[in-house]
Amino acid sequence: MKKLARLFALVLAMMMILSCSALAEDTSLADIKARGRLVLGLDAAFPPMGFMNDDGDIVGYDIDLAKEVCTRMGVELVCQPIEWSAKDMELSSGNIDCIWNGMTATEERQQTYSCSINYLQNAQVLVVLADSNITTLADLSGKTIALQSGSAAAEAVAANEEFSASLAGAPVEYGDYAMALMDLDNKGVDAVAMDVIVANYYITAKNANYRVLEEQLAPEFYAIGFRKADVTLTEEVNKLLKEMAADGTIAKISTQWFGSDISIVPAQ
Numbered sequence: 001m002k003k004l005a006r007l008f009a010l011v012l013a014m015m016m017i018l019s020c021s022a023l024a025e026d027t028s029l030a031d032i033k034a035r036g037r038l039v040l041g042l043d044a045a046f047p048p049m050g051f052m053n054d055d056g057d058i059v060g061y062d063i064d065l066a067k068e069v070c071t072r073m074g075v076e077l078v079c080q081p082i083e084w085s086a087k088d089m090e091l092s093s094g095n096i097d098c099i100w101n102g103m104t105a106t107e108e109r110q111q112t113y114s115c116s117i118n119y120l121q122n123a124q125v126l127v128v129l130a131d132s133n134i135t136t137l138a139d140l141s142g143k144t145i146a147l148q149s150g151s152a153a154a155e156a157v158a159a160n161e162e163f164s165a166s167l168a169g170a171p172v173e174y175g176d177y178a179m180a181l182m183d184l185d186n187k188g189v190d191a192v193a194m195d196v197i198v199a200n201y202y203i204t205a206k207n208a209n210y211r212v213l214e215e216q217l218a219p220e221f222y223a224i225g226f227r228k229a230d231v232t233l234t235e236e237v238n239k240l241l242k243e244m245a246a247d248g249t250i251a252k253i254s255t256q257w258f259g260s261d262i263s264i265v266p267a268q
Helices: 002-024 028-035 061-073 084-092 107-112 152-159 161-166 177-185 196-204 231-246 249-258
Strands: 037-042 050-052 076-081 098-104 120-129 145-148 172-174 191-195 210-212 218-226
Touching: 028 037, 028 231, 037 061, 037 084, 050 061, 050 098, 061 076, 061 098, 061 231, 061 249, 084 098, 084 218, 098 120, 107 218, 120 152, 120 177, 120 196, 145 152, 145 177, 152 161, 152 191, 152 218, 172 177, 177 191, 191 196, 196 210, 218 231, 231 249
Parallel strands: 037 076, 037 098, 145 172, 145 191
Antiparallel strands: 098 218, 120 191, 120 210, 120 218
């Protein structure tokens, strides 16, 4: 009887192990291919990475990369604008399949998401009006800055305790950088903390009256964020990005948006 009980317990344990293995099986790539579409979450006011143009179409560097990845994967790309501060909820709830919109690969996000390889180098900087007498971070002592809620800029400012403590108060937070820069234009704030790639786009492509301080808050890299369990999907996107780097596709897309190839994706 005891032998039978032990045998039953062993069989039950094996069944539980097999059941857990089945539950843990990663079908993320297969699910995307079966569904035939990849839903990309983005802040649609984040040029040149992903933004809505004058015709109401979502365009950008990240969008062109994602379109090519989806074409090679054999699925349709669906761009879904989201509130950037709610990106974690959008991803975990399944409303989107990835966050692909100039997302900084911070240590915290590396722990929260399954992140792709780094594909662009960036930095968090301070942007001021072109005629401002502010030239260093120290010049912002007692001044007011704006930034995007839930952004890497917010994290970079908070991490620099000496700098944040020198400000007149907590940064003014906006849902997107367009609103933050509008406040700068109206002289409601003295500077905007933001991505240098985005800042340079506004200055060159939009002929905006801004200047980027040489002193940076933090250097960083962009990556794509997937759900933590979606490893096969992450690996497939990595593979396709490397193929695109090897055959010159990424260089072509980068040159179209930035005037030169600034990608850091390694070729296979």
